[in-house]
Amino acid sequence: MKPFSLIRPASLDEARAAVTAAPEHVLRAGGVDLIDQMKEGLARPSALVELRTVSDAPALRELARDGDGAWSLGALVTLAQLAAASEFGAELAALREAAGSAATPSIRSMATLGGNLLQRPRCWYYRHAELVCLKKGGSHCLAINGDHRYHAILGGGPSWIVHPSTLASALLALDARVELAGAEARALPIAELFVGPKEDATREHRLAPGEILTRVTIPAAAPGQRSAYEAVKEKQSHDWPLAEVAVNVTVESGTIKAARVALGHVAPIPWRAEAAEAALVGQQPSAALIERAAAAATEGAKPLKRNAYKIPLTRGLVRATLHRALEVASPA
Amino acid sequence: MSKRSGITRRGLFRGIGTATLVAGCATPKAPPPEGPAQTPPVTPGVTLGPGPAPLQFELNGQAVTTEVPPSATLLDTLRLRLDATGTKKVCDRGSCGACMVLVDGQPQNSCMTLAHDVAGRKVTTVEGLGAGHDGGQSPLQRAFVERDALQCGFCTPGMLISCTALLARTGGAAPSADAIQDAISGNLCRCGTYPHVVAAVKSAAGGGA
Numbered sequence: 001m002k003p004f005s006l007i008r009p010a011s012l013d014e015a016r017a018a019v020t021a022a023p024e025h026v027l028r029a030g031g032v033d034l035i036d037q038m039k040e041g042l043a044r045p046s047a048l049v050e051l052r053t054v055s056d057a058p059a060l061r062e063l064a065r066d067g068d069g070a071w072s073l074g075a076l077v078t079l080a081q082l083a084a085a086s087e088f089g090a091e092l093a094a095l096r097e098a099a100g101s102a103a104t105p106s107i108r109s110m111a112t113l114g115g116n117l118l119q120r121p122r123c124w125y126y127r128h129a130e131l132v133c134l135k136k137g138g139s140h141c142l143a144i145n146g147d148h149r150y151h152a153i154l155g156g157g158p159s160w161i162v163h164p165s166t167l168a169s170a171l172l173a174l175d176a177r178v179e180l181a182g183a184e185a186r187a188l189p190i191a192e193l194f195v196g197p198k199e200d201a202t203r204e205h206r207l208a209p210g211e212i213l214t215r216v217t218i219p220a221a222a223p224g225q226r227s228a229y230e231a232v233k234e235k236q237s238h239d240w241p242l243a244e245v246a247v248n249v250t251v252e253s254g255t256i257k258a259a260r261v262a263l264g265h266v267a268p269i270p271w272r273a274e275a276a277e278a279a280l281v282g283q284q285p286s287a288a289l290i291e292r293a294a295a296a297a298t299e300g301a302k303p304l305k306r307n308a309y310k311i312p313l314t315r316g317l318v319r320a321t322l323h324r325a326l327e328v329a330s331p332a
Numbered sequence: 333m334s335k336r337s338g339i340t341r342r343g344l345f346r347g348i349g350t351a352t353l354v355a356g357c358a359t360p361k362a363p364p365p366e367g368p369a370q371t372p373p374v375t376p377g378v379t380l381g382p383g384p385a386p387l388q389f390e391l392n393g394q395a396v397t398t399e400v401p402p403s404a405t406l407l408d409t410l411r412l413r414l415d416a417t418g419t420k421k422v423c424d425r426g427s428c429g430a431c432m433v434l435v436d437g438q439p440q441n442s443c444m445t446l447a448h449d450v451a452g453r454k455v456t457t458v459e460g461l462g463a464g465h466d467g468g469q470s471p472l473q474r475a476f477v478e479r480d481a482l483q484c485g486f487c488t489p490g491m492l493i494s495c496t497a498l499l500a501r502t503g504g505a506a507p508s509a510d511a512i513q514d515a516i517s518g519n520l521c522r523c524g525t526y527p528h529v530v531a532a533v534k535s536a537a538g539g540g541a
């Protein structure tokens with residue numbers, strides 16, 4: 001790694017000032033993605049600004065529910081904490097399961113919620129220091145005619161990355177919002193945090209330079225709300241998902257009142273399968289309904305030459321998560 | 333490694349397998365409750381580097397004073413500067429677990445940790461696990477030998493760290509095979525010693541093999 005200084009701010013304002021002081025100053029949370037990028041030579045900061053030394057912003061470490069039942073999850077909460085959050089009920093099961101399935105136990109105890117949402121993509125062309133693709137300001141995507149077995153089947157082009165964040169799929173299904181501290185504080189629905197490649201292929205999120213993600217909020221659950229998450233990987237640990245699905249359904253008097261189906265590792269942004277949601281709402285849970293929703297989930301998919309396998313895989317995951325969340329036994 | 337075995341890719345493609353899933357995936361994993369991100373590592377308000385800066389921490393019960401730049405990882409500092417080469421470097425990217433050490437009792441990948449992150453902390457490497465035990469080996473280390481839980485041995489220091497932390501969490505009580513598999517799910521063994529590691533942990537918990 002290129003030599004750098006380590007800045008340890010005591011306050012959020014000091015942290016923001018230090019990050020905005022120079023373009024080569026970069027915020028460090030758990031550092032898992034950042035140090036990886038620095039070792040590869042993809043990031044060459046002159047200073048790392050530690051978010052973990054900030055002590056005047058308790059929201060950064062909060063994992064709490066307010067009087068109305070809304071959750072507040074600090075940017076520095078680790079994946080291990082989320083995975084062990086026994087206070088999450090059936091409505092937040094998707095988040096607990098997603099956090100517990102990502103990476104490995106020791107990485108989960110370093111990796112933070114904020115850093116997980118803001119990590120860079122894993123496309124192997126992007127991660128190679130000597131290759132310059134569209135994402136790094138080059139002229140074209142190297143994956144289209146290369147080895148794109150792990151790339152996007154939905155919403156792809158001109159870059160075909162899949163968004164790397166496992167927590168993002170769960171939080172999208174849960175209608176989360178993110179809060180940002182900057183020149184002015186602002187809050188966004190999580191879907192608006194992400195930038196697709198058609199808008200700008202060089203970035204994945206909408207934070208302005210110097211903005212700090214302080215926390216994620218999740219609205220209070222409705223009665224009868226349940227969620228679930230599933231992923232398929234080549235290896236059961238260490239590995240990145242080939243596809244992942246988070247669903248969030250509310251059933252009232254036997255009818256599905258609301259449904260969110262979010263797909264991960266199949267699109268450049270965490271992807272809402274709106275056709276699947278529409279198929280579910282207003283209906284009574286059944287295996288046949290779940291089958292229709294699963295088929296609708298990949299509507300509009302445009303696989304590349306070598307990744308069409310993700311279509312049946314994603315449908316299978318949608319089916320599996322819905323069977324679990326809706327408590328419908330499998331016909332098989 | 334274990335909990336998600338109810339789901340298979342073939343089952344997903346064929347549209348079956350969801351029944352086992354309902355039964356098999358309900359239990360959440362129970363990882364250690366707190367990560368290092370919760371504790372501010374050191375005195376705030378200070379800037380270190382980019383050149384070498386003084387660093388003090390406890391290594392295997394001994395106070396260590398050294399000087400390394402902020403860019404030095406804990407792994408390189410242990411191996412290259414402090415001559416503690418028991419901890420191994422394999423991927424250097426957080427993906428294999430060969431470099432695991434205990435930081436205040438928590439397993440941590442030392443290749444993704446900066447040396448200055450452990451200022452004032454207690455670091456235990458594989459060299460420190462036998463301290464105070466007969467023959468300089470902990471019951472877990474002896475069980476690894478007796479149960480043939482290593483082949484080339486490159487993953488073993490990390491395996492021992494993960495399993496030592498697990499036994500500390502259970503207070504020495506025998507963990508289930510599932511709990512052991514979860515605990516070592518960040519330790520890659522190319523020689524495939526996993527079943528022997530599980531057997532060794534069980535026998536160590538059963539009273540020193």
Ligand SMILES: Cc1cc2nc3c(=O)[nH]c(=O)nc-3n(C[C@H](O)[C@H](O)[C@H](O)COP(=O)(O)OP(=O)(O)OC[C@H]3O[C@@H](n4cnc5c(N)ncnc54)[C@H](O)[C@@H]3O)c2cc1C
Nearest residue numbers: 029030031032033034103111112114115116118166213426
């Ligand atoms: C073996 C392995 C397997 C993995 N598998 C998965 C997986 O299956 N799913 C998955 O999702 N991830 C996986 N990961 C990635 C890992 O989860 C992320 O690298 C980690 O969550 C990043 O969090 P961090 O706190 O370490 O972020 P950092 O590396 O500290 O930060 C990442 C980026 O976000 C910025 N940043 C961080 N926090 C903030 C904030 N609060 N405000 C503004 N900017 C901020 C930083 O400046 C940096 O640019 C895996 C990693 C490894 C090593």
Ligand code: SF4
Nearest residue numbers: 123133141159160161
């Ligand atoms: S998918 Fe995106 S990151 Fe990968 S080569 Fe194409 S443009 Fe680059």
Ligand code: FES
Nearest residue numbers: 424428429431443
């Ligand atoms: S060397 Fe650190 S995890 Fe592989």
Ligand code: FES
Nearest residue numbers: 483485487521523
């Ligand atoms: S014993 Fe060879 S890598 Fe595990």
